[in-house]
Amino acid sequence: MNIAFLVNQTHKEKVDYTTTGLALEAHRLGHKVYYIGVGDLAYFANGQIGAHARVVPQKEFRSTSTMLEALRESEKQRISAKELDVLLLRNDPVMDMESRPWAQDAGILFGQLASQQGVVVLNDPNGLAHASSKLYLQYFPAKVRPDTIITRNLVDVEKFYHDHKRKIILKPLKGSGGKNVFLVDGKEDKNMKQIVEAICRDGFLIAQEYLPEARKGDIRLFLLDGDVLQVGGKIAAIRRVQKTGDIRSNIHQGGQAQKVKVTKQLLDVAGAVAQKLKEDGMFLAGLDVVGNKLMEINVFSPGGLQVASELYGVDFCNAVMTTVEQRVGG
Template identity: 30%
Template sequence: MNVCFLMYPWESIKSPENDTSLTLIHECAKRGHGVAICTPSNLTIRNSVTNAFCTILNRSEKIPASIKSFYKKTTTREEMLPLAGFDVIFMRAEPPLDPLMLNFLDSVKDDVFVINSVRGLREANNKLYTAAFEDPDNEIIPVTHVSKNKDYLIQMIEESKSDKMILKPLDGFGGSGVILIEKSAMGNINSLLDFYIHKKDGTSDYVILQEYIEGADKGDVRILILNGVPIGAMKRVPGDKDHRSNVSAGGTVAKHKLTAQEKLLCKKIGPRLVKDGLYFVGIDVIGGKLVEVNVMSPGGITYMNKVYKTKIQEKVVDFMESKVLERNAAFKRKTDLKRMVEEA
């Protein structure tokens, strides 16, 4: 199996032991699969064929067990390769999503197993996907408003039954730009909304205003879902000086056993994720409610592995291998049937 990881540059990995993408790459290399890496900016078309300027990992007979050693000792080479020649394209690029990248992938999506699917990425690349989930009684989704109309947002804050709400940019990630607002500090709301909505170039951005869920100050739960089923979870606890629980924002992790409500949530959204081709996602949950769906580069494998002494990446690569076998078997069957017709 040959896998192309569409991600950030190989040389930009700062903390190998904590990098989910590198953990997946390491597992592929351990199994003898070919691995190449390319960034969204390195996609190109030559003679009507979509190619990528790839960083190819040189194969080695002995793969270091330590991911840190693997990263340090692995040698690479550069080569332009056709994307349709790969068995799997694994999306691991960081948000925000580059729509041009998806246009390139459109040309090969029928030839390669893309995880996550191009259609799914288009629909779910930002927080609108979560906000638009069908949940009229707000059983699994907190009350959410998405707008760039400042007057409307202020009205929603004033009408909210809670004294607290969460404000965040629509295209933020890693906890960036997430702030807690309170009705008791309404004097700052105008300037905050101006800052979030209006850009220096005269354009404007959408923001998300979301119901504050009690217990959010104690952290959230990151759940990794593979093919619609949860495969790992961890509690993320905010640091002393930050309300955000993201590890990148100073949060810490702890073991977490899924509650009945969280299991129900996963059961409700799992089929929709699979239907949309979102096979490997990370969801953030607070108080049993879905706060965010991460579809581009969900992280957390390394931290869950440490907490539970497991290897979640094995399940992910097992799934990739099974999908490639299915596709190859379907192609062989179709080829054999066509040959039978031609030879009749």
């Protein structure tokens, strides 16, 4: 098969990214692998969606680092939708929000057209259009969601703060990677106005109840096509523990990954959201769970799969790509 990975910018991809692991596994399975940066997308005169893409050379690679190096040295090739079997949307719109606002919605829009032209697009771009912000979480059962308000009004935030014993989390409605996430308590409430203004400068703000279990970090659990992702009885889940003095547990913000003892409580949270995610076409999703509450649902480019594979000694990337093969019938 011909498989393309849409990313923000090819030269900014890293060896430990989930996308890189998936691409290497697709290559090892014998597929032709393309990388497309959002800025490389195009609509051609013949009515075909396409791109100026880089292709992973047809040679053996022992690691993601050697594959990425060879990819970056390759010349771009013009390809069209009729040459592709699968397009994996792995770009994060939030990463382009400030410096390249024109790129934010491009993956979804071009993905929708590619789907109409016969390409299998994962995750489903129509589903992603509804999940373009953290507001998507509010469509899932209340029992698995933390108390939340979404607003741009300081008075709303102050009331929520006092209603929740003067300890809440503030973050942007559109955001990822732990950027602009604040814990506001008795020590920080004097800065409440400045924090709210800083977050609301770029849009709406989310205020969420603080969960004491967050001191132990959060759990990233992967769902594949509506089921908990597992290989050989080992479940793709990692506990992300924040570094000292930081409330963020994101790996790329210094968080450390640990194995997880998967409990019935965690599986119940996954079970409460799995069916809707599958119906929405969220082929690969990452759930961020604290205690029995779902803090976020990552559907654009959920990361940590290579880390999970290393922790448990199994190949979760292979499980994803073989499921892609089954979906396409290849």
